[in-house]
Amino acid sequence: MIIKNSIEGSFHLTGGDFTNAGIASSELKSILTELGLDDNVIRRAAIATFEAEMNVIIHAIAGTIYYSIMPEHIKIIVNDMGPGIEDIELAMQEGYSTAPDWVREMGWGAGMGLPNMKKNSDEFKIDSVVGEGTTVEIIINIKQGLR
Amino acid sequence: MTFRKIIATLEAEVIFNSIDIETEIYSVCSTDLMSDLLRFSIPESLLITGLTQPQVVRTAEIADVTAIAFIQDKRPEKEAIELARQKGISLVVTRLSMFTACGKLYVEGLRSFPEDNK
Ligand SMILES: Nc1ncnc2c1ncn2[C@@H]1O[C@H](COP(=O)(O)OP(=O)(O)OP(=O)(O)O)[C@@H](O)[C@H]1O
Ligand SMILES: [Mg+2]
Numbered sequence: 001m002i003i004k005n006s007i008e009g010s011f012h013l014t015g016g017d018f019t020n021a022g023i024a025s026s027e028l029k030s031i032l033t034e035l036g037l038d039d040n041v042i043r044r045a046a047i048a049t050f051e052a053e054m055n056v057i058i059h060a061i062a063g064t065i066y067y068s069i070m071p072e073h074i075k076i077i078v079n080d081m082g083p084g085i086e087d088i089e090l091a092m093q094e095g096y097s098t099a100p101d102w103v104r105e106m107g108w109g110a111g112m113g114l115p116n117m118k119k120n121s122d123e124f125k126i127d128s129v130v131g132e133g134t135t136v137e138i139i140i141n142i143k144q145g146l147r
Numbered sequence: 148m149t150f151r152k153i154i155a156t157l158e159a160e161v162i163f164n165s166i167d168i169e170t171e172i173y174s175v176c177s178t179d180l181m182s183d184l185l186r187f188s189i190p191e192s193l194l195i196t197g198l199t200q201p202q203v204v205r206t207a208e209i210a211d212v213t214a215i216a217f218i219q220d221k222r223p224e225k226e227a228i229e230l231a232r233q234k235g236i237s238l239v240v241t242r243l244s245m246f247t248a249c250g251k252l253y254v255e256g257l258r259s260f261p262e263d264n265k
Contacts, residue, residue, distance in 0.1 A: 021202065022202070023205075026208060050185065051182065107198045107202065107203065110180040
């Protein structure tokens with residue numbers, strides 16, 4: 001599959017909205033599937049986006065997912081308004097989570113989301129300002145052999 | 148292991164089925180942690196879980212799970228069943244505990260990523 005022009009779009013996310021949580025990532029997954037991209041590329045993009053989406057739902061107030069699908073790679077930026085992260089290095093560690101009990105009862109809060117995003121990305125960046133919000137940037141290469 | 152054999156081994160009740168019952172399922176992930184499922188499962192696996200809310204089905208969709216077995220007679224919520232229908236993920240319920248469900252499937256030869264596929 002060769003993508004000639006970039007395909008772009010965005011989804012709005014509302015913090016705490018567990019009813020609709022995951023719909024954006026599911027839609028992005030459908031778009032990538034329709035484009036006929038490699039299964040593994042689709043899977044990695046879907047997982048990384050979903051973890052980022054869930055972090056906005058769980059930890060932030062509101063956010064936006066921007067995606068652009070280019071010939072060489074998929075870029076996903078998830079931007080939120082929220083508490084931000086004080087110590088990013090700590091937050092990136094497997095098992096570190098500040099999720100409250102009621103979130104853990106739903107199966108979230110293992111502290112694996114950020115490590116999962118990084119693992120599934122070819123490039124991963126995270127930026128955060130305490131009291132303002134967090135931005136993650138996920139890049140996944142489309143061309144086979146690059147990973 | 149075929150889906151048919153999984154259902155028989157778990158003495159499970161089928162809530163919703165979208166696949167050929169003879170479909171081979173090669174791996175299993177038993178967890179109540181969504182990020183663990185996303186991290187450790189491989190596509191076309193069976194998920195064994197005690198969580199019943201729609202979020203589980205949503206996560207299963209992202210993780211390319213083929214079927215979900217709910218343990219200890221836990222019934223998936225109505226919205227979870229509806230979402231599974233839309234996404235074509237099969238749902239079964241077993242009276243067995245997590246331990247016994249996994250043990251029985253293991254004895255019958257089903258194995259789990261990542262231990263055996265690292
Ligand atoms: N968008 C965000 N806004 C504010 N804090 C965040 C955000 N994303 C992550 N964090 C902080 O970083 C911690 C680790 O995030 P991570 O996604 O790895 O784990 P988790 O969300 O707590 O659990 P899991 O992802 O396994 O369900 C969170 O518990 C939270 O404190
Ligand atoms: Mg998370």
